[in-house]
Amino acid sequence: MNIIRKHIRLCVQMIFTALTNGYVNGFIQGTIYKGSTKQFCVPGLNCYSCPGALGACPIGALQAVISKPGYTFSFYIIGFFMIVGAMAGRFACGWLCPFGLVQDLLYKIPLTGKVKNLPFDEYLSRVKYLVLVVFVIVLPMLVVNIVGQGEPWFCKWICPSGTLFGGIPLVTMNEGLRSAVGWLFQWKLLILIMILLLSVKVYRPFCKYLCPLGAVYGLFNPISIYRYKVDQEKCVHCKACQKVCKIEIQVDEKPNSLSCIRCGDCMKGCPHGAISATFKKRGK
Amino acid sequence: MKNIIENNITGITLILAGLIFMVIGAFHGEAMEVMRKAVTICLECIGIG
Numbered sequence: 001m002n003i004i005r006k007h008i009r010l011c012v013q014m015i016f017t018a019l020t021n022g023y024v025n026g027f028i029q030g031t032i033y034k035g036s037t038k039q040f041c042v043p044g045l046n047c048y049s050c051p052g053a054l055g056a057c058p059i060g061a062l063q064a065v066i067s068k069p070g071y072t073f074s075f076y077i078i079g080f081f082m083i084v085g086a087m088a089g090r091f092a093c094g095w096l097c098p099f100g101l102v103q104d105l106l107y108k109i110p111l112t113g114k115v116k117n118l119p120f121d122e123y124l125s126r127v128k129y130l131v132l133v134v135f136v137i138v139l140p141m142l143v144v145n146i147v148g149q150g151e152p153w154f155c156k157w158i159c160p161s162g163t164l165f166g167g168i169p170l171v172t173m174n175e176g177l178r179s180a181v182g183w184l185f186q187w188k189l190l191i192l193i194m195i196l197l198l199s200v201k202v203y204r205p206f207c208k209y210l211c212p213l214g215a216v217y218g219l220f221n222p223i224s225i226y227r228y229k230v231d232q233e234k235c236v237h238c239k240a241c242q243k244v245c246k247i248e249i250q251v252d253e254k255p256n257s258l259s260c261i262r263c264g265d266c267m268k269g270c271p272h273g274a275i276s277a278t279f280k281k282r283g284k
Numbered sequence: 285m286k287n288i289i290e291n292n293i294t295g296i297t298l299i300l301a302g303l304i305f306m307v308i309g310a311f312h313g314e315a316m317e318v319m320r321k322a323v324t325i326c327l328e329c330i331g332i333g
Contacts, residue, residue, distance in 0.1 A: 032325055039319035048322035049329045056322040060329060064321035065314050076309025076318065082302030086295040156328035167330035177325070180332050188331035225295040 009094065009263060013101040019054075020044075021098065021165070026051030030173025041077065043084050044097030045213050047159070049166035051173070059136055059213050060155050060162075067140040067150030085220030089227065093207055093214050094261035099161040100207055106199040107246075115202055116248045124209045125259060131158065132212035154212060156184070160192040203246040207261065218258035226277060228255035228266070234274035244269030251275060 004011055020042045023033040032051055042055035058080055065074040084092055093100055107114070118124055135154040144150045155162050167188060171178050198205045207214050221227065230252055241251035244265050249257045251266040255275065267275045289296060309315065327333055 032323070034323040036319070038322035039315045041318070047326075047329055049326045053322075056318050060326065061318040061321070065317050068317060071314070071317070074309060074314055075305040075312060076314035079302040079305025079307075079309055082298045082305060086298035086302065152326070152328050155326065156331075159329065162326075162329040163331055166326070167332075170325065170330055171332075177330070177332060180327075182333065184333050185331035220295075220298070223294045223298070225292045225299075 010101075010104070012095050013097075013104070016044075016096045017046075017098040017101055020046060021050055021052035021054065023052045023054055026053075027169060027173070030170055030175075030177075032170075041080050042096075043092035045099050045159070045161045045211060046097070047155075047162040047166040049162060049170065051166075051169050053165070057161075059159075060152060063136060063140045063150075063152035063154060066137065067144070067152065069144075069148035072141065081216050082220075085217050085224065087225055089221035089224035089256070089262065090214060090217045090260060091224075091226060091262040092217060093211070094263040097207075097213075098165065100204065100261070102164065102196070103199040103204045103206060106196060107203050109200050111200055113201065116246055117208070118202055118205065121208075121248075127209050128211055128215040131210055132215045136212045157187075158191065158210065160188070160195045160206060163188040163192040164196075204261070208247065208259065214261075218260075221258055221260055222256045224256075226262070228260070228262075229276050229278040230255050231274045231276070234272045236272060236274075238271070241266040241270050241275060 026032050030051065032049055033054055035054070037054050038048060038056055040055050041058040041061055043058070045059060046053055046055065046057050048056045048060055058077055062074055062077040065071050065077060131154065135158060139153040140150040142150070143153075167185065171181055171185070195206050228251070235252050237252050239250075239252070242248060245251060246263070246265065247259050247261065249260055249266075251257075252274075264277070267277065
């Protein structure tokens with residue numbers, strides 16, 4: 001029981017990933033689930049072309065709607081972002097995202113010379129906002145074919161989650177798809193391999209620097225109902241929270257930083273018990 | 285309860301607005317659009333083209 005309590009986040013991540021990707025037949029037959037639950041989004045970056053996926057990826061869904069002729073704004077997906085974000089900010093990144101889980105597991109591989117952040121971290125962490133605006137919104141909406149239909153640019157050119165959970169299993173199991181593999185698949189495979197290799201050394205590089213979903217949820221961190229609070233009477237600014245935080249957030253200064261994935265390590269690592277998750281107005 | 289609502293007025297307002305947005309979107313046919321996309325293998329997403 002203590003082991004589960006100690007690794008509660010990992011357990012939640014694995015159970016949630018298994019539940020939302022529970023269509024086992026898809027993996028056996030090399031196809032995808034076609035049931036009605038696919039109209040609902042899951043909170044994490046979970047490709048709807050994953051053979052097991054029971055729901056839709058919110059970033060893929062956003063691109064699917066706004067790239068359609070007649071839609072310039074998606075009430076359905078923006079509403080979904082508002083609900084998930086306003087409830088708990090980037091909590092979904094830390095606890096419910098399958099690609100976050102993969103990166104977490106890779107970071108557990110024992111290797112010397114681990115680093116929390118890449119050089120120029122401050123600038124690199126802004127790239128995800130650029131990815132969100134350019135690849136998820138502007139290009140799918142504006143670059144259209146003769147009938148006014150756009151493409152999911154982020155999914156097509158960047159998303160490593162789609163390659164890992166959708167591309168690799170489908171291409172492996174489905175002979176028809178395997179024969180259609182070309183340079184685009186190789187490009188996406190290269191991106192995936194680079195991110196996975198980097199994840200062994202750096203904590204969650206995709207989430208920190210590239211993920212458009214994390215960029216959206218992060219904007220809600222300061223105002224979400226579930227947020228962190230620092231008790232200024234207990235806090236001695238020893239920076240133990242920053243040392244234990246794998247994203248190296250100055251928790252005592254910015255407990256609800258836009259980068260925080262709500263993993264809870266800072267709460268466990270504070271020797272004075274000054275950090276808590278609260279529903280009350282935040283401390284700072 | 286009153287205290288929780290008062291301290292989280294922005295978050296609660298956004299959640300309610302989000303629910304209204306989702307309902308508007310669903311009536312606008314967006315949920316069906318998501319469904320249509322999600323039940324066919326997305327060739328772009330898996331890197332085929």
